[in-house]
Amino acid sequence: MHSGASVSLVGRKLFHLPSGVAIVSRAKRYEQLRDLLAERIHRGVYRCGDRLPSVRQWCREQGVSMTTAQACFAALEAEGVIEARPRSGYFVTTPTNNTPLPQRSRPEQRPVLVSRWKQVQALVVGSAPHQPRHALANGMPDLRAKTLLPLQRLLTQSQRQASLTQFAYDSLAGDAELRRQITHLMSHSGCMRHIDDVIVTTGCQEALAIALRLLTQPGDVVAVDSPAFYGAMQMLEARGLKALEIPTDAEHGISLGALELALEQWPIKAIMVTPTCNNPLGYSMDDERKRALVELARRHDVAIIEDDVYGDLAYAAPRPRSLAAFDEDGRVLLCSSVSKTLLPGLRLGWLAPGRYRDRALHEKYVSTGSSATLAQGSVAEFMARGHHARHLSAMRNQYRLQRDQMRTWVHQYFPQGTRVSAPSGGFMLWLELPEGFDSIALNQHLAEHRLEIAPGPLFSASGKYQRCLRLNFASPLNDDTHAAIRLIGDCARAQLLVVS
Template structure:
């Protein structure tokens, strides 16, 4: 990372944390030069980058000022689901009906779960795939059975070391994307009827897996700014025979919240005290906007209880379907489950990604990808401020590519979803992120696509649709759901 990038990330962290108030003037070039021991050109480059990210603006002959919406202000109170009992899950029909709408190429992909493929080095990756296939040993069809291609697992292990933690190569199992890693991890530690803690709101695929395996879900609230409520989790562990937790500690889907290192350490210690395994879904970890890559909870695990799941689908190779799990004490069990189900991830794809990690300048690509996503987030934040009605609140994530939006209480997210589809716009309505179909006035939007007039117009149109009486809850429904699970994050500039 260049010196100006390091400086920009440090200043961005201060702004996002609210330590530099909205509208305040940033220090002069001379002050920053003296304070950080860098040249004026470095400071200028850093300020230009902050301006590109939408965090500051230049005023002629006056200097640079923090933009409205750049800092995080207090979020609404998080949803408090009942911890009295777990519930069977019936979510798949709803999820499938929503996701079907995101598959149309001509729909504006605000509801998509993936970033734009245009952000990935697909030509360079194709060269690595060719090279990887050429170098394959004919016996690789046997040798690369679980736990997977050894070169790829070594490259993954090196990335763990680069993040400041160790993960033995023999604990890493390569899978068909992170979703298989997560599902195999869940299968390894549960039986039908067992209770699994999930987040609220949380990743709908976790709910689908729980439904498919005939498990029971126990929802624990996620604050859109601070992440999982550890006190609520502690209560859940005391009251229920929880067999596993499926959680996202970095850039949580859908809220974008990230746990602090202190909370991650406390989480691991809490679960260890109850001997409860953690399935850590960490597919967005590499997509951080601040200078430092956040540690996973796995970094604090000394008991082998954390199964850390990652993927290249969100960072490098969409469609290649290569993920992994660093499985701790459960590695052998997961290997066997992999052999019993899908046998092996694509052997050529494993070889190709291994070659790219070794020779393809992966970190350079990630820097470019993160910068693009950060810029796209700034554009979406500006559009939301321009077009969303008063009372709308949203998060300002420090990584990933989702923004979680709480609309005015009367809005029906499912009705908004249906109306948006009629206008060629996809979105992800709040109820798919809850076992109880809560968050009825919330939506998740994807900013993982290069900003364009079409995207700008789609946000404008969404704001227009939100004002339509046809997307409002009935008075009966609105009264019944007031004060329930629908929480967003950063207030709009006009709210």
């Protein structure tokens, strides 16, 4: 059901919020018309990019004057909901048309040690004196989706029926039925693997950690896309590895040219990338560039650690191929989990370690032993019965619509010149604000309002991306979210005013 997007999932109330536009009185006729049109857009009568009826048609249909109809359209245009195109009329805003993407990153061109654990810790330890009012900073999916409920039933059922002997040590590679379901899921990304090539792990985090440990020794250099997931960056830190951050484009992904230069210049032991529904930039590399990346790694005989944890949340159907799909000699180690698609608290992930299976099993054994048994059977059942496919379909739709809404809000409330990513999947938005902005200072300011964003420097080994930040838009958007984004935008604007 990928047939275009309505502007917003949220109720029409949104449009009653003060928006900075000169709307004087609730009683006015044009306001009623504005709400009516807005509601049609919400309901999907008109979708992103659709042409609206002309002002003249609207007059006739509603029996109002041209002045009133024009005021109605002007109000929605001012709110960023619709846009006028010369000689073509009004269209429902497609946010991508309005806001430029973040610029191609330009990290340090040398291997550096990773730092910033203190800031990451504050974000992930969960020890903040006040929980933020909105989960804008973290990596949590929407846990309230109706399509998740069958999983809860299956978990309860299996728990009730389980004899305690099911809590023995599991086989080291994990539940066979779950591994079979995972190979099915992987086949949707064009990657065909045998169930013996899959190891169940304690979340994607353990899969990445195992892959890194078996490929590197402390002091080694690892090439990464940049910005990159702070959890992966901290793994480099903990292992004493150096990150070589490769320039990365918000639309096309890691620069293959820069990567090739780096491979010629530095003794790179592994390439760690998130090529599909990238966190935080949102892009998916196209097939040709993925194929070229794998070929490049083959030519330089380097292994690739592929973080595919958001890949199943690509808005396009069928989902984009993984790097592993182009891998012919087992050099791609694919890491994923159900933490972004189902429930992160299950800590259920997997590693498809390619040619490194034996070492990977060893690393798995010494890392945590076998995995927890409780949830594996239930998740396998959830997948086998088709619940997982239904859930993914629902979440892709929800996240796509919410992406559009969040981009609209960012466009409305953030400082002029703010660039924003156009994610191809997942539930993360990456913002690049104008020169002079400091995302860490913003967070300090937001703490007063019990709000928090993920500041850019966490996503860099070298302290880059100070004027960037990441927003999570997984939870259903409502008036509170709207008000929060508006407040964050106001704070950012205020900070830049002080600077200039």
